[in-house]
Amino acid sequence: MDATLTDEDLAFREEIRAVFRDEFPQDIRRKRENGVPMEREDLVRFQQWLHERGWAAPNWPVEYGGTGWTPVQKYIFAIEMAEANAPPIVPFGLSMVGPVVYTFGNEEQKQRFLPDILASRVWWCQGYSEPGAGSDLASLKARADLAGDHYVVNGTKTWTTLGQHADWIFILARTSTDVARRQEGISFLLVDMKTPGVTVNPIITIEGDHEVNEVHFEDVRVPVENLVGEEGKGWTYGKVLLQHERANIAAVAISKYRLRKLREQTTKPVRGAAPLSEDRNFMRKLAALETDLRALEYTELRTLAAVQSGKAPGPESSILKVKGTEVQQAIDTLYLEAAGYYALPYVQDQYTLDADPVEWVGEGAETQTSLKYFNYRKASIYGGSNEIQKNIIAKHVLGL
């Protein structure tokens, strides 16, 4: 039993840490430190910065541009990226459609799509959920009817995150209704958002931001060469995609960073108030949550160790999404409590790069704590709600 890093891993960590410290774009760092929201351009520039260093896709095979890192190195990288307070990777291209294309796509598709994904030249979004198909995704109604050399797509996708920025969308659409199981007859299609008939309507989320969208398809002509893999097998590919999501799904690295920052904050007199470290109740909650996170970290490390030694991850890996989102939401709750009255002001416009923090309402980005708390209630809903995750664990892990 040993959880120490090898000398090689320690050297790797030093190398990554130094690059984030010395070369990370300063303006993006300043924005992150001051709670200034990331714009499309910031996210693209950061991902291109990663790409310049060959780090854009640690999970991809080397032949398509992956890093060739071991699972432990990938974990170290995630930790260092979080410690540098870097923005999260937009997952739709690099973590979702990319792996589907290199796993199930044909040679032409790989050449056509992968380089642009790797270099963040093309922004992707995901078209899975529909107004009537959320947890029950297989009930999706979007249709793709074959008509000669193209499909004609009709339907509505919803909760499409950052779809307003997207150049392309990958969708699951029904190509056949004459099937024994509802999971059959669904195909995985790649659609250029500029195609006539595609419209994107904003959905404003609880905290007031435009983060998700409803995407409508009206007689959208999609060339057959944009079908990935076999017609009718899209469900299988979509499931594989969700497995790729598993890497870092628990967001341990980001949670560790945020809890560490919160503990630092408790020693400081925010707004001239007595430090929160004098509040026994708060410190007990913080300690309890740190314990929960430590357990999650080691659950993830057990998964990593299994993969590292060439074994399949054990049943412990199945709890990562549920537990990871619970921990993230609990962290948001503690930040909210720490802010007290200053969770109330709704002053999004004060977080700009050239603002003078002296004029701010509240100290630091504490007025954003409630917005994060509200927004992040989505984490136990998206990517297969935690109820669905528990159904899967009950059935496939516990055999119930």
Added chain:
Amino acid sequence: MDFSFNEIQAMLDDSVEKFIANDYDFETRQINAASEKGFGPDVWQTFAELGWTSVPFSEEDGGFGGGPADLMVLMLRFGKGLVVEPYLANIVLAGGVLRRAASAEQKERWLQPIIAGELQAALAYAEPHSRYDIADIRTTASADGDNWVLSGSKGVVFNGGHADLLIVPARTAGAQNDADGITLFAVPADSDGLGARSYPTVDGQQAAEIRFDKVAVDSSSVIGEAGKGFAALDATIDDATLAVCAEAVGIMQVMTDKTIEYSKNRMQFGVPIGSFQALQHRMVDMFTDCEQSYSLLLWATMLAARDDADAKRAISSIKYQVGTVGRKVGQEAVQIHGGMGVSWEVDIAHYFKRLTTIDQIFGNADWHLDRLAG
């Protein structure tokens, strides 16, 4: 034993219910919240015309002569209707200090116009550093001949940016956290040296940061006895705490009802999601939490009329209750609504935000549990 409303309470309850059903739907609420002042001035006039702004004030003061139970009836309904109009700020907070401590002349000058809906007021009780300790006051007022000069800052003052009159507790003697040495001042918002930064709050209401840079007021602005303002302030904050608990219970009841309704209509896997046992048990828990909270609210409201140490403990009990189970009920309601629960256009998201902010004000669940534990 009878826990039903009396005739007058039933009438009040009925009049607010009708108003909300007929004139205050969710869209209207959203329009009012997004308007410049964060509420509808015409709606506020209606509140005054219907007599709601007079509820907690004695008949002698030109009020309705209501007690905690009457206020509870109103606040339950305001919670259910997700009302953003500054009833708490004007009537319960600013009005509460005035009715307790102001002279007859001061009441004539300020309380009458508040009851009439003509004057907007706010109680600037919290300071940026003070968290939940209302005696922790750094804002000072020093005597200067017949005048007093105020300096300092107040934070998250509900309705503070649009108030004509601010009621300001300031330290005139004693150490920073002493209950003694706090004096209450009535300060016109347009006083020289007073700066207000107004902003919306995440629950659809408005508040302000207020700075006092040598703001001079004359002795007629002192409410009650100099240095002895804490008692009225403390009792008023207790009133307001109980009032937001009633609001929270109203919100919890609506969120639970709407969630049950949604689960009956939302079809997945060919059946309503409400048919799943995993969700049924959670909704039963929500229902239980609502019933328990309503029971505790009734108990606390009855004790509150006594205005003593037991009343204070009862108020802490219900605030702790709505802080803890309110969070749970709110989170469950959002979760069972799925993506709809985190959508701006769906009312459940806004109920959730107000329920969340109620735990952040007047002491959160931990703070009140500490007060109970002694």
